[in-house]
Amino acid sequence: MDFSISLTINGVERRITFDDPRVTLLDLFRERLHLTGTKKGCDRGQCGACTILVDGRRINSCLALALSHDGASITTIEGLAKDDQLHPVQAAFIENDGFQCGFCTPGQIMSAVGLIAEGHAGTDPERVREGMSGNLCRCGAYAGITKAVIEAQKSAGEARTGEAA
Amino acid sequence: MSDIPTLSAGSHQRHGSNIGQPLTRRDGLLKVTGGARYAADNNPDGLLHAVLAVASIARGRVTHLDVEAAKAHPGVVDVMVPGNRPALASDPDEKSNPFMFRLDLLQNDRVRYAGQPIAVVIAETFEAATEGARLLAPTYETEQARTGLEGEPFAPEKVGAGNAARAQSGDVEAELAGSARTLEAVYETPAQYHNAMEPHAVVAHWQGDRLVIDTPSQGLAMAVMRVAGLFGLTPDKILVRSPFLGGGFGSKGFLSSAQILGILAAKLVDRPVKLALTRPQMFGPVGHRAPTRQTLRIGLGQDGKLTAIDHATLTASSTFDDFFEPASDISHTLYAAPAIRTSHEAVRVDTGTPLFMRAPGEATGSIALESAIDEAAETAGLDPLEFRLKNYAEAEPISGLPFSSKALRECYEQGAARFGWADRPREPRTMRDENGLLVGWGMGTATFPALMFEAEARAVIRADGSGVMETGAHDMGQGAWTALAQIAADAIGLDLTRVTFNAGSSDLPNAGIAGGSGHTATAGMALHKAGEAVIAKLADLATEDEASPLFGADNVGVIARDGKLLRRDDESRGEAFGDILKRAGLSNIEARGKAGGDNAAREHYAMHAHGAVFAEVKIDPDLCQIRTTRLVGAFAAGRIINPRLVESQLFGGMIWGVSFALHEEGIQDKRSGRIVNGDFGEYHVPVNADVPSLEAILVHEEDQLVNLLGIKGVGEIGITGTGGAIANAIWHATGKRLRRFPIRPADLLG
Structure with a gap:
């Protein structure tokens, strides 16, 4: 069964379809969208290496199921610098x-x-x-x-x- | 090299030479933007995901794996078990040299430690592979695990990287018998796990008979040789890329079983495979620091001088391989005494094989020795700094060799002054802060050997006046991309912006290993030598060419600076690199250089970095919560290539010292042999709030003997001295000597 969600990632709205409800935001970015800046250090919310901003709030993306974030606006490390200007x-x-x-x-x-x-x-x-x-x-x-x-x-x-x- | 991101030079002010400048990291831009590519960030086309299944028992046999259930899970492509694992060209249990550690590559059904790989599930997605591994539901024939240090001890011949397990000078028993006072104390240190933030990972890609591996490595050339031996390949068929390691600390010095299993999985399914360890899997197959029980017997004369140090270590290795934590060796180098004896014994337990972990031996030995020295100072009725100065080693104890350099007195002096040590009351439990917390001040001496290994580098000067300098160096966070580039640029007389520095790949010259705090010295000297060689070639071209202003200058010699060769006796006469090459009709000129320890000097001198660490702790008198509130370290480690990075390295080491004293401990369950706290929730490492105000003073030290560049290395020394300083501060705050590490609030209660 395919699932479809809409995410705004680093300012770009994307329709994302995937076939597995177990996919976390972290693995969605890293393994399916190849946005590998966000890191996996523990996969259980203990180290913070996967921290991203969801609707402006910092969360551990390894503990966030992609499916439960339909409509979210997300900033990852790749989206922080603007026009070659570092944050x-x-x-x-x-x-x-x-x-x-x-x-x-x-x-x-x-x-x-x-x-x-x-x-x-x-x-x-x-x-x-x-x-x-x-x-x-x-x-x-x-x-x-x-x-x-x-x-x-x-x-x-x-x-x-x-x-x- | 095309897959490795090009590093652009960061902005910096240059004042003369590159060496010594506090440049920001050249890889900084990549690291703050998510652009630095670590092993698991590689996603080649057709990639499959592999997940390890690991043993939940510590000793016995796997009797069943439900391979059918795993394979039936949607997305699972294959399951690798002993029966279908591709053949290897050599036995994973073969050990033809001490650094060839035995591997667990599904060679049979035996389990020799908890966390040992027992199968690999390969799937289209990470999620499917993870579920497949769970579905294997292994059953076991279980034997009672052997844990702890209570087993039958034996005496190994060698410890650490091949040091003699026993050493002595003088007659320890006679000195102890004749001493005015003696003390004996037993210190215990726990198993510790490296836990680099980046779990070991591999992306393996077989391309015909060629193998490309992305995996973190502190020793690329050794990694190639290991893979070549196991797979029966010639080294030229193997490319290992490791531009960035997400930390190593010794755990990535040798390829682990997990990394080789990723390569085997790719071979089995004939597709590229990514395999990354989970955090709990970092507590088994990738090494650890073995626990120790150290007995120190110390003799004192009436005058407060040491008469004897007897340092005996009991440690543990695995049941199937040898690595012995060389904790007693620290007593070889620090304090003078007429008699010193060091020894090691070991037991065998059902764990993965312990391994080099940041300051192996020095960290464990230091916390015990520095605690014992503090106890001795107290027994002698002397201030701990005064006592250390009274027993200062002018020559290296036991060997009797002079030090190539030793600015330890200056470290004591500058550190103590900065910390305010002179105001310390000698009696414990006499200081309180404004909130009523107990305050204690303690100190420890830091030391680490100045090691060098073999390495090679290549230098190229191009007709456009730019340079390429390369060696297969490893950046695990210490700053090789920056510090080595600084050395490289100076070696050919160019500004850093004119030099392309390549590292982090096995197709470059062998840079040795990033370990033993010797990488900057080793790879740096190779670059320096390569630069010297290419400049000499260029000089030959110029001095033999009548058209050059340098013609005939071969007798007086030339120097390279700012892209020009200049006459040594008249720097107004010179010629640009590019002009020399163009006239000779060459597009570039290249040379190689080699480095290694200067064995002649090393036979006649003891070579160590030194330091002094001062710690303040505050302790709640009722709840016994312990906080390290202030740490000041002063370190003398020869020439400092980049003070900004060196300060960071020293801070990192000092934080490991905090961790050693107060946080880290791997706990093995006596019944099951499993590590019961194998994740970051339960295995505590310092967080930001645990880390106090830190200061590191870089004490000036020149040393022409360690190597031409005068580099001693700073990667590990910070952890030594610090742990003991904190333990001693806890005594000073509370009056309690705690000899089991880490020290917990509960140890202070009651």
């Missing part, structure tokens, strides 16, 4: 060396964009660390991540976040 969070991650191996990085960045949009953390390092603690980094790039989020937060007074990013 402030992306630029801040490079500048502050907020990654090493880079595997958790798409999830960290999407989580940071979500956190900034939530507006709870501000530029308080403790709150940023807490708000980013759903995203594991085994290389231990946390100091750079925290600095990057704070820097992006500061420069993002004017920058738009979430879906509009």
Whole structure:
């Protein structure tokens, strides 16, 4: 049996048909749409590597069934930069060396964009660390991540976040 | 190389040479945009998905697999079991050298650890393969698993990467008997699992008699040889691509059973196959750090000097292969004493074979030794830093060799000053913060050997004045794409923007392995040598050519800078690379270079990086919640190629030290032999909120003996010293010595 859903992915509306109700958003992107920027680190919502924005909110895409997101508007790491212009969070991650191996990085960045949009953390390092603690980094790039989020937060007074990013 | 994304240079300010510049990562743009392609991101046409079924028992035999049920599931293409697994050219249990670890490639129905692969389900989709693996519903003939360190110990000959299992200088028993004071303590460290964020994955694609593999590898040349041996192929038929590893930490040094099974699955179905481990499958077939029980006996003179260190380690290996965590070896290098003895014993347990894991031996040994040294300082009535300085090793203990360089005193000094160590009260449980939390300060010494391996590189200078530098180096996050490119550019006197740097593929010259903190030194020296060789060739062209302003300069020599060769004695006379080549009618000129440890120097000098780590913890006196609130490390590791990346490496190591002291522990169930906490929900690694304010001071150190570039390596040293510093801070906060790691709040209660 085929299923058909409509998703707006990185600003582009797509009609997507697939034959299996078990497909998660993560596997839909990675294996069927070949949008492989979003990573699979645990497949059970424990590491945050698969974080994406759904209707502006950060979620673990490994725990989200594609079928239950008909009509959703989704931003992945591939959709963050606009017109060759990096999103402030992306630029801040490079500048502050907020990654090493880079595997958790798409999830960290999407989580940071979500956190900034939530507006709870501000530029308080403790709150940023807490708000980013759903995203594991085994290389231990946390100091750079925290600095990057704070820097992006500061420069993002004017920058738009979430879906509009 | 066409499938590997081209890396464009990041923006940077150049001040003279490339080496030493804090450039941002050249692969940064790819990594923040999702463009960096890791193994499992490859999706060749016709790809099938494979999922491993793994044993849920630790010892016994598989008696039945419901292959029919799995095959009947829509989308399942085939199920690989011992009966239909394609033939191999060599036995997976063959071990012709110590680094050839035995593999589990469905050679029979035996189970030798929980998590061992017992079948592979191949399907059109990942979902179908996953369900197919579940439907196999294996049944077993189960034997009682052997776990823990209580079995019959034996004495291995070699530990770690081939070190002698026992070493000594002086008479430890006599010194202990004659000591004013002695102490003996037993420290326990748990099994730990590497858990790189990227689970091991392989995309295998047979193209006729050729095999193309996308898989993360810390040792591309070794990977090719392993595959060649198992499949009976010549190395030129095998291409392994590994432009980015999602972390390695030692677990991707050798191809694991899982990766080879992916290649076998592709062969079975004659289509490209992707196989990625699940997170729980990372707790079995890909190595781990073995548990240890370390007994330290320490003798002290009246003057507070060490008289003896006896460091005995009991560890565990698998029942079918040898790797022994060399924890006692740390006592070879750090503290001076008239008598030192190190030894190792082991038991065999039903687990996967342990393996090199970030600072193998050094991390486990350090947390025990640094705790014991702290206890000794307390026994001697001395400040822990004063005690360490009193017992400072001017030459390497046991071997007696001088150090090629050792700026440890400067590390102690700068770290202590930055941390404010001088204000530390000696008595424990005497500091509180404004909220009433117990505060403790502790320290530890960090050390890691400065290793080098064999490597090769190729250098090309083109007629347009640009260069190509290449070696099959591995970037698992340490920053090889950037740091090695900096070395490469300097080696041929070009700005980084004029150099194409290629790495991460097995069709490039062998860059050795990314391990032992030796990759920058090893691959960097190979690039340096290749650059030197190509510049020498270019210089020959110019100095022998009457039309060149450098004609006849072969006696005074030339130097390469900014794309030009210049007379050493008169830098106003020179010629651009391109002009030399064009006049000679050449489109390019190339040369190769080799690197390896300088064995002559290594026979006469001990070569290590050093550091000092200072930790602050805060502990709730009622709930006993432990927080590491501040870490300051000062490290001397020779020449620093890129301070921005080095700071990150040191931070990463220090966070592993936090993890060692407070978080990580793989727990094996005594009844079933299974790892009961095999996922990120239960196997705790530090999250961002666990990580305190971190500082890493890069202490100046020059060393002409380790290698020409003076590089010692920084990948692992950060974990050493840190774990002990935290344990010692916990003692200082509470007055309790805890000797079993990780330290948990429950250990402080009651």
